[in-house]
Amino acid sequence: MKFKSAYTVYFDNEEIGYIKNKDKFKKQLEEKLYDNQEENIAFSNAREEVSYKLKFIKKEEPIEEENTLVAIINKSDIMYVQYAVSVEGEEKCYFKTQEEAKKVQEELLKNFEETNIAVTEVYTKNLDIVSEEELATIGAQITNEINQKQKEERKKEEATISGIYLAINPVLGTITSRYASREAIRNHAHTGLDIAAKAGTDIKAVQDGIVTFAGTKGGYGNLIIIDHGNGIETYYGHCSKLYVKEQDNVKLGEVIGAVGSTGNSTGPHLHFEIRKDGEYVNPAKYLYK
Ligand SMILES: [Zn+2]
Numbered sequence: 001m002k003f004k005s006a007y008t009v010y011f012d013n014e015e016i017g018y019i020k021n022k023d024k025f026k027k028q029l030e031e032k033l034y035d036n037q038e039e040n041i042a043f044s045n046a047r048e049e050v051s052y053k054l055k056f057i058k059k060e061e062p063i064e065e066e067n068t069l070v071a072i073i074n075k076s077d078i079m080y081v082q083y084a085v086s087v088e089g090e091e092k093c094y095f096k097t098q099e100e101a102k103k104v105q106e107e108l109l110k111n112f113e114e115t116n117i118a119v120t121e122v123y124t125k126n127l128d129i130v131s132e133e134e135l136a137t138i139g140a141q142i143t144n145e146i147n148q149k150q151k152e153e154r155k156k157e158e159a160t161i162s163g164i165y166l167a168i169n170p171v172l173g174t175i176t177s178r179y180a181s182r183e184a185i186r187n188h189a190h191t192g193l194d195i196a197a198k199a200g201t202d203i204k205a206v207q208d209g210i211v212t213f214a215g216t217k218g219g220y221g222n223l224i225i226i227d228h229g230n231g232i233e234t235y236y237g238h239c240s241k242l243y244v245k246e247q248d249n250v251k252l253g254e255v256i257g258a259v260g261s262t263g264n265s266t267g268p269h270l271h272f273e274i275r276k277d278g279e280y281v282n283p284a285k286y287l288y289k
Contacts, residue, residue: 002059007052009068011075017068018061022052028069033076040096042081042123046072080127085142088116092142094128100135107139112146159286162230162276166206166286167252170236171259171270173197179282192235192273193283199268201259203236206287211248211256220271221263224256231278237271238262 006018009025019025033044050072083101084091087108095101101119108117130138159166177194205226212233213225220237224244227233240260250256261268274283 003056004059004061006055006057006061006063008055009072010051010053011046011072012049013051016071016075017065018055018057018063019052019065019068020063021065025065025069029072032069032073033078040080040082040127042079044076044078046076049076077125079123079125082122082124082128084120084122086116086118086120087112087142087146091120091122092145093130093138094122094124095130096127100130103135104139104142108142108146111143115146155289158289161274161281161286162232164207164228164230164232166234166274168204168206169195169287170206170234170272171195171197171201171203173201173259173270175284175288176269179280179284191280192237192271193288194269194271195288196267196269197259199240199258199260201268202255203239203257203259203270205250205252205254205256206234207252209234209250211244211246211250214242214245214248216262219264221265222257222260223263226250226256231276233275235271235273235275237273238265238269240268 006020007022007025009016009019029046029050032039033041033046082094082096083098084094085101085104085108086092093104095104098119105117105119108115156165173195174197175193176196177190179191179193180189203224207228209226209228211224212227213223215223217223220235222237222239222242224236224239224242225233226236236257238260239257239262241258242256243258244250244256259268259270265271272283274281274286
């Protein structure tokens with residue numbers, strides 16, 4: 001039987017394959033992993049993990065240097081250097097070159113002078129390849145994203161009272177009476193918002209809070225009061241059912257009762273009030289927009 005000499009290549013002590021020329025292989029690996037500006041490789045653990053051992057193998061045993069090289073590269077932890085465009089500190093996209101990133105940054109700054117849009121050098125585990133077409137549309141995509149986010153922030157700001165964000169409408173229905181828009185029988189202005197809905201419709205807590213009242217109270221009929229903190233309370237009147245009791249902690253969106261027509265009411269609807277430090281405020285300023 002005839003033999004030939006070869007090197008066994010190990011990665012982290014695992015046998016990967018045979019090579020003929022160690023120096024040539026090492027050079028190829030260096031070129032691929034360390035000297036390769038084109039590929040944006042910043043560093044890899046291959047230098048530390050790869051080892052070689054001289055061995056005599058059967059002459060007919062194949063030596064597949066290319067496959068061994070590919071296997072080593074695949075096993076290596078590679079970190080790439082890229083250029084990120086970040087908006088208010090959040091990385092939005094990555095590019096191989098600083099020029100590409102700057103192009104997108106400039107496009108965004110045209111629309112958002114006040115926004116912090118930066119290009120930074122970052123290390124990543126994957127290399128993002130952006131095509132020409134993508135590069136042309138990426139600015140517009142991020143523009144939409146920022147616009148959307150700013151819109152949501154404005155909406156949230158508008159629905160916030162004393163730091164309490166009234167995140168959802170308490171029932172789905174039709175507004176039939178607005179705050180102070182009609183004179184009540186005893187010449188009292190309307191203190192809340194009336195939302196007509198089918199009897200039994202879910203009433204939801206507009207934000208987290210503690211139930212401070214759940215029972216019958218005069219013209220309100222079956223009433224739930226939730227204290228949200230910071231002096232903000234919400235009132236849910238004329239309920240047909242109450243699913244919570246005093247001292248219950250309720251979560252935003254939790255079903256607390258059902259629409260009814262108890263108390264001073266002529267048809268099923270929710271009478272919804274917001275109070276700030278005990279004073280009535282107009283709920284339509286915050287909800288049902
Ligand atoms: Zn009402």
